[in-house]
Amino acid sequence: MTQRTWEDTALTPKQRAEALVAAMTLEQKIAQLHGAMETIDIYGIASKATTAEEMEQLAAQIRVERHVAAIDELGIPRFRITNGPVGVGMGDGTPSPPATSLPMTIGLAAGFDPELATAYGDIIGSETATLGQHVLEGPGVCLHRTPIAGRNFEYFSEDPYLSGVMGVAVTKAIQAHDVIAMGKHYVVNDQEYERFRTNVEVDEHVLRELYLLPFEMLVKDGEIAAMMSAYNRIRGVYATEYRYTLTDILRTEWGFEGYVQSDFWSCRSAAGSLNAGMDHEMPDAKWLNEENIKNALSDTSLEIQTVDRALVRRYTQMFRFEQFSRPYAPGEIDAYGHGAISRRIGNEIAVLLKNDGGLLPLAKDLGRLLVVGQKTFAEKATTGGGGSSKVDPLYTVPPLEGLADVLSELDASVQVESVIVADDLANLADAVETAKQADVVVIMAGLVATEGADLPDMNMPHDQNRMIAELAPANPNTVVVLKNSNPVVLPWADDVPAILEAWNQGAEDGHVVADLLFGVVNPSGKLPTSYPMTADDTLYAGRPERYPGTDEGDGYPVIRYSEGLEVGYRWHQAQGIAPRYAFGHGLSYTTFEVGDVSVDAGTPGQPPVTVTATVTNTGQRAGAEVVQVYLGFPEACQQPPKRLVGFAKVAVEPGASEQITITVDPAATNHPLSVWSYAERAFVVPSGEFTVYVGTASDNTPHESRFTVR
Structure with missing residues (x-):
């Protein structure tokens, strides 16, 4: 059989892509413009989800068919897409394949170390390839504009430069495994509130100097292969239809040669989106279906060259990473090998916020150690991250198991006890009495944020601030270990001698926290986002036009970034407001x-x-x-x-x-x-x-x- 032109490896990836598209029928082209999932009522379901648990239930409904269907006669493989960016999340298949549960991205940024980001991306890229997937939807480089944004755990920082440096390192490491990395969510998708409807109004210099900057770094330094367009409107136009960002900036100015995929169900039109520069609709064919595309071609609101362009862009990246010739042969992840790397990363990203009197590290002959806290943080490994990016962990190390392992390795004689406080604090008085008898008390507390919903406020849920405030006076040797995915207010901070922010650590939670508490590892993380003294010290306090937005007459919320460049530490310094713990803060032993x-x-x-x-x-x-x-x-x-x-x-x-x-x-x-x-x-x-x-x-x-x- 004569070799088909697009199979000629002597040609460039783009030449091969052009040859393939030229051989396709119109129907085949349309079938490749979109994912193969059956349409579900995402809007109706998402509108009812207000908690991480409800978002997980939503996630369970969309764990299938994250792919584009194959065309065997042309040698086009089933194009398999998996979510990120905190590990291999929802992959193509039922159920979604288990993978290494890594620390959240906000925690990775606290490492202030591109080498750590490379190790992190290497695990993600390796596991994506091992599981036979072609695309990893990540890294996410939107900014922590507000501390309550639901996806801050997926994003690096309030600072665009730190976000860009770490994002580039993750991108390169993922793509070294011939996996397409996808930067997201392009752009100003900095909140989850009404994400399908919200319009963001932002001045050009603010857009350029802050929110676009890490994406520009992904393109120019990371040579990223794909971008994911956001849900929100930008200046009155949906991100999937905004030619200014998708074409004028991304391609004409920055030289991006990859393709743009819609976030799931963020596509809002057929001709409008394709003409603007969006190339691929996921997860289904709500808009880029045969009827719509043919009608648009017929009335000339869409040209066939634009359809071809969209496919060439994606196929070019698939040829670039040799994905057409790769057989689908899922392998086995090195769970404990990758877990050991995750443990090393986790050890280097924890931030020692406070350590009065050198209470930490703990002595290995301290006597009685009480671990106290609510179930999510003191009994379970905090794998974190609700929504579509949640990783199904291969294994986890809970807190007490991790302590037992590390104390055994140290040949320590510590007697460890535990009290799990009910979410309604019904047994808090008993926990306080037990704390009085211990030599050292370690309170484990935090929050797990989720896609689809911003946090109601900056407090840890289930009244954990009151829990800590009542436990702290019971024992002068009290350490608070925070396991957060967002910055929080710490009204009790002056009442405890030691505070360690460990983040949502993932699978190795128990080992990492024990390593840090007993000085096996010296903490060296720095805060990638400011911790305000109170919620009143934030840029949106008393300013609903900044968040959550106001209806200015169009029927949808308009969020105005009227704070300009004053975001995060820039806000605190410009306004003369001292945070509780500043961006870049972190102590050591x-x-x-x-x-x-x-x-x-x-x-x-x-x-x-x-x-x-x-x-x-x-x-x-x-x-x-x-x-x-x-x-x-x-x-x-x-x-x-x-x-x-x-x-x-x-x-x-x-x-x-x-x-x-x-x-x-x-x-x-x-x-x-x-x-x-x-x-x-x-x-x-x-x-x-x-x-x-x-x-x-x-x-x-x-x-x-x-x-x-x-």
Whole structure:
């Protein structure tokens, strides 16, 4: 048989894609524009889901047929798509295949370490490939604009640069396994409230400098193969129909060569979406079906070249990763091998928020240790993440099991007890009495957020703040271990000596927390998002037009990003509001000194800016510190006080010193020295005096230097 042109591996992926599309009938083309799931009433079901449990029930209904049907006569394989970004979530098949339950993305960002992100993405890419899937829907790089957003656990940070750096590392690691990575949710899908209806109004410089920036980094630095368009409207137009973001910016400006998939049921039209630059509808053919496409072609609201373009874009990426020739042969995941890596990642992302008197790490001969908390956090491994990204774990290590394992490895003589507090706190008084008898009390508390619903407020659910407030006075040696997927308010923080944010850790929860409590590992994470003192200190407090939006006469909520660039730590610093714990904050069981800081701005007015510093471990334990570089812009630019432009994590032995170098390149894809110019329609480096801040948190930058751009 003569070889079909698209099977000629001497051709480029795009040439092969063009040859394949040229050989297809119209009906075959239309069949490949969409997923093969039968349409379900997602709108009706989602509108009734208000809790993580209800969203999981919804998820159970859509665990099948996350694919595009094969066309055997053309050699087009069944195109299998699985959800992310916190591991292999809902894959194609029934039931969804189990995989490694990793820490949530917000936790990964706390590592401030691209190497950790690479290890994280490597697990995801490897398992996606092992399970025979072609696409992993992730990473997610929307920002933590509000602390209550339901999908903050899937996103990295309130800072676009940190989000971009970590997202690029995850993307490259996934795609190294010949798996298509898909950046999401493009763009300003920063809330779950009324996500199918909400309209976001945002100024151009804010869109460019904050919300688009990590996506730009995914395209230019990560060479990401696919993007997922968001549910929401942008400036009155649905994201799947907004040509300005899908074509003008994504393709014309950034040079994106991949394809755009709709978020599930976010497609709102046939001709409108395809013309705007959306290429693939998932999970079904509600819009890109045969009747609609043929009608649109007939009335010329759609051209066949546009249909061809959409398919060529996707097939190009499939050929790029050799997915046409790969047989479907699912294998077995190395569950415990990948679990060991997950444990290492988890150990390096926990954030020590407070440690008065050096209560942590705990002594291995402390006597009686009481673990207390509600079932989700003190009895079970917190695998986290409700909704379509939830991973069905291969195994889990609950808290008490993890403690037993680690204490055995340490040959420790600690007597561990446990009290599980009812969600309604009915037995809280008994727990308080038991706490009085212990040598050390470890309270485990937190929250698990979910897709489909924002949190009602910044409090941990089931009255856990009251639980902690009543337990804390019972024992002076009380440690609070937080297992959160969003930042929370901590009204009791002054009443306990030690607080450790461990995040939703996933499968290795029990081992990771025990490692950290007993000093097997020295915590080195830094907060990737601010923890406000109270909910009144947030950008949306008393401002419903900022969130959840108001009806301005069109019948749907309009959310106005009127805070401009003042998001996260930029908000706190611009407004002069001190957070409880600032972006970049994180303590250690040792102490560090950052000195010999030098800033070289090169020839006057001709950066890059090179920052060098020496990090000395002045304590008794090995540990790691993160040096952070922020930039203050000329006053005329009207920017927030500081912008993160560089960071470096360095491990240092006791008494030793390590030198770090951080280069801030004005030509980098994050535009570190630039602002958006309305006049030039581009990023430009403004003239004037810049301030370089160097330190170990956004609110701890004692080293300052200045340079001038003329």
